[in-house]
Each structure stands twice: as structure tokens, then as C-alpha cells.
Amino acid sequence: MLSKKxxxxxxxxxxxxxxxxxxxxxxATISKSxxxxxxxxxxxxxxxxxxxxxxxxxxxxxxxxLIKNPKDIPMTTVMRILEGPIAMMPCVSLNxxxxxxxxxxxxxxxxxxxxxQVRDSSLKVFRNTTLEDLSx
Amino acid sequence: MLSKKxxxxxxxxxxxxxxxxxxxxxxATISKSxxxxxxxxxxxxxxxxxxxxxxxxxxxxxxxxLIKNPKDIPMTTVMRILEGPIAMMPCVSLNxxxxxxxxxxxxxxxxxxxxxQVRDSSLKVFRNTTLEDLSx
DNA sequence: ATATACCCTATCGGACTAGTAGGATAATAA
DNA sequence: TTATTATCCTACTAGTCCGATAGGGTATAT
Numbered sequence: 001m002l003s004k005k006x007x008x009x010x011x012x013x014x015x016x017x018x019x020x021x022x023x024x025x026x027x028a029t030i031s032k033s034x035x036x037x038x039x040x041x042x043x044x045x046x047x048x049x050x051x052x053x054x055x056x057x058x059x060x061x062x063x064x065x066l067i068k069n070p071k072d073i074p075m076t077t078v079m080r081i082l083e084g085p086i087a088m089m090p091c092v093s094l095n096x097x098x099x100x101x102x103x104x105x106x107x108x109x110x111x112x113x114x115x116x117q118v119r120d121s122s123l124k125v126f127r128n129t130t131l132e133d134l135s136x
Numbered sequence: 137m138l139s140k141k142x143x144x145x146x147x148x149x150x151x152x153x154x155x156x157x158x159x160x161x162x163x164a165t166i167s168k169s170x171x172x173x174x175x176x177x178x179x180x181x182x183x184x185x186x187x188x189x190x191x192x193x194x195x196x197x198x199x200x201x202l203i204k205n206p207k208d209i210p211m212t213t214v215m216r217i218l219e220g221p222i223a224m225m226p227c228v229s230l231n232x233x234x235x236x237x238x239x240x241x242x243x244x245x246x247x248x249x250x251x252x253q254v255r256d257s258s259l260k261v262f263r264n265t266t267l268e269d270l271s272x
Numbered sequence: 273a274t275a276t277a278c279c280c281t282a283t284c285g286g287a288c289t290a291g292t293a294g295g296a297t298a299a300t301a302a
Numbered sequence: 303t304t305a306t307t308a309t310c311c312t313a314c315t316a317g318t319c320c321g322a323t324a325g326g327g328t329a330t331a332t
Contacts, residue, residue: 002224007247014246035238040322058278059330088138102171110150110270111143114211121257134246176291194309195299
């Protein structure tokens with residue numbers, strides 16, 4: 001299941017990508033437009049900022065804005081920041097690999113082989129979709 | 137993340153598919169071979185039975201056995217029984233559709249469009265992989 | 273100064289996961 | 303018939319995560 005955190009995060013990013021200018025947009029504005037709890041959204045935007053996707057400005061007229069061009073932000077990046085690994089199991093994760101306790105031999109493991117295929121097919125979608133694609 | 141329930145379930149099914157005969161195999165035997173907690177495995181095999189994938193026999197020489205030919209069991213079936221919907225969000229689920237509370241228009245929702253693509257690509261893998269494929 | 277808006281930590285109820293416990297039921301073997 | 307085997311079923315639990323809320327602290331603009 002996709003967490004609401006990720007869902008809201010993508011919605012917020014898309015909202016920002018749709019803006020004509022790169023002027024800051026306040027949390028409250030995004031919150032109202034996208035029907036997202038303001039405090040929850042606050043924490044999401046903060047992590048997106050900490051991970052280099054957003055910039056922010058305090059005070060009147062402040063808010064969050066995209067740092068990069070939407071077409072340079074693939075969804076792999078967004079997913080990994082908000083949702084974590086794209087793979088369904090640590091033993092098939094590219095960025096967060098971990099061996100299974102119970103499995104003596106990965107190569108012989110049926111689940112392992114299946115999940116590698118699923119990972120690759122999802123990865124393909126996320127890699128080929130940028131924030132720009134989503135905001136059209 | 138794939139639950140251990142699903143992981144163990146697939147391992148057990150694969151184990152049964154590898155058997156030359158369709159004689160019953162006891163929970164204890166599968167448990168030892170696949171390093172799965174016996175009680176946990178018990179509940180998993182029971183749900184697989186209730187969902188028509190396994191048959192069972194009580195008493196000495198009893199256990200679980202596959203009902204169908206492994207090549208007639210696509211992984212979509214297994215995943216839906218053990219893990220639930222294949223889609224990452226109810227609003228893109230084929231079998232368990234549910235509308236989002238916050239989303240006024242699905243067609244305009246960026247997350248919706250993205251997750252439909254992910255669903256389709258995963259579905260493709262699960263549909264094209266049978267239990268027979270995994271047991272080779 | 274004061275209002276605005278982001279920044280940060282802490283907390284919390286509810287749901288879910290991965291088991292465990294303990295016995296009921298059915299089939300087989302002696 | 304009785305003992306043994308092995309599935310069937312219900313209930314419980316510790317731990318973890320999710321989604322959200324509370325309550326301030328800090329920086330910026332008028």
C-alpha cells in the first residue's frame with residue numbers, strides 16, 4: 001500500500017510544478033487546494049526540503065518552491081524519499097540491500113526471483129516518469 | 137513491503153509444487169525445510185486451503201497437497217489471497233476499488249495516473265508467472 | 273513591534289504484523 | 303477401543319508503523 005505521506009507528497013509536488021512562477025507557496029495554500037491536513041503536510045514538505053527537492057522562505061509571502069526543473073525529477077527519487085525502497089523485499093533492493101534470515105541461497109529462492117521481476121517493472125515506470133509528466 | 141505471510145506462503149506452495157507426487161506433506165516437514173515458524177505456517181496453509189489452492193488430510197501420513205496443476209496457478213491468485221490487492225491504492229484496484237476521500241476528480245489526479253501504470257506493470261509480471269515457473 | 277510562516281520535537285490512538293497458546297476435531301494404527 | 307498423529311480453530315499479545323495533533327521556537331517582512 002502507498003502511504004498517505006507519499007500520496008500527499010506527490011500531490012504537493014505536482015501542485016508546485018503546475019505553478020507558472022517559482023514563487024513560494026504556503027503550506028496553508030497547498031493544504032486547502034489538495035485537501036491535506038496542514039500539520040501532516042508540514043512534516044512532508046519539510047522532509048522534501050531536507051532531501052533537496054524543495055526550497056523554502058519564511059515570513060510573509062513565504063512558503064515552499066521547487067528547486068529543480070520538474071523534468072529533472074524522476075519519480076524514483078520522490079518514491080525513495082517518501083516511501084522508502086522501491087523493492088518489496090530488502091533482499092531485492094538496489095539501494096537498501098539486506099540478506100534474508102531464513103533464506104540459505106538467494107539464487108534458488110522463488111520469491112527472490114519473482115520480486116526481482118516486480119522491482120524491475122516498477123522501477124521502469126518510476127524512472128520513466130518525471131514530475132513534469134505528472135503535472136500535465 | 138511484502139509481508140512474511142505472503143513470502144512464506146509462496147515458499148510453501150513452491151515446495152509443494154516441487155514434489156514429484158501429490159501426496160500430502162505435513163506442516164512440520166515444510167516448516168523445517170523452509171525455516172518457517174510452525175504455528176505461523178499453519179495459519180497460512182489454512183487460508184490457502186480455504187481459498188481453494190490446497191487440499192488437506194488429517195492423521196498419520198496427512199498434510200497438505202496442491203489441488204491444481206502448478207501451471208494453472210498464476211501468481212495474481214496467490215498474491216490476492218495472501219497479500220490482498222495488487223494495486224498500491226484502492227482507487228486503482230481492479231478487484232477492490234474504492235474512491236479516495238480527498239480526491240475530487242480521479243482523472244485529474246497525478247498519483248492516480250502514476251499508480252495505474254505501476255499496477256499494470258506489476259500485474260503483467262504476476263499474470264505471466266505461474267507456480268510452475270517458480271518451482272523450476 | 274508584530275504578524276506571518278516555516279522549523280522542530282514530542283506524543284498518541286488505532287491498526288496491522290508476526291507470531292504464540294491451547295485446545296477441538298478427524299484420521300490412522302495398534 | 304485407545305493412542306497417536308496431524309489438521310482445524312479461536313483467542314491473545316508484544317512490537318511496530320501510520321496518520322495525525324500539540325505546542326512551541328525561529329526567521330522574515332511590513
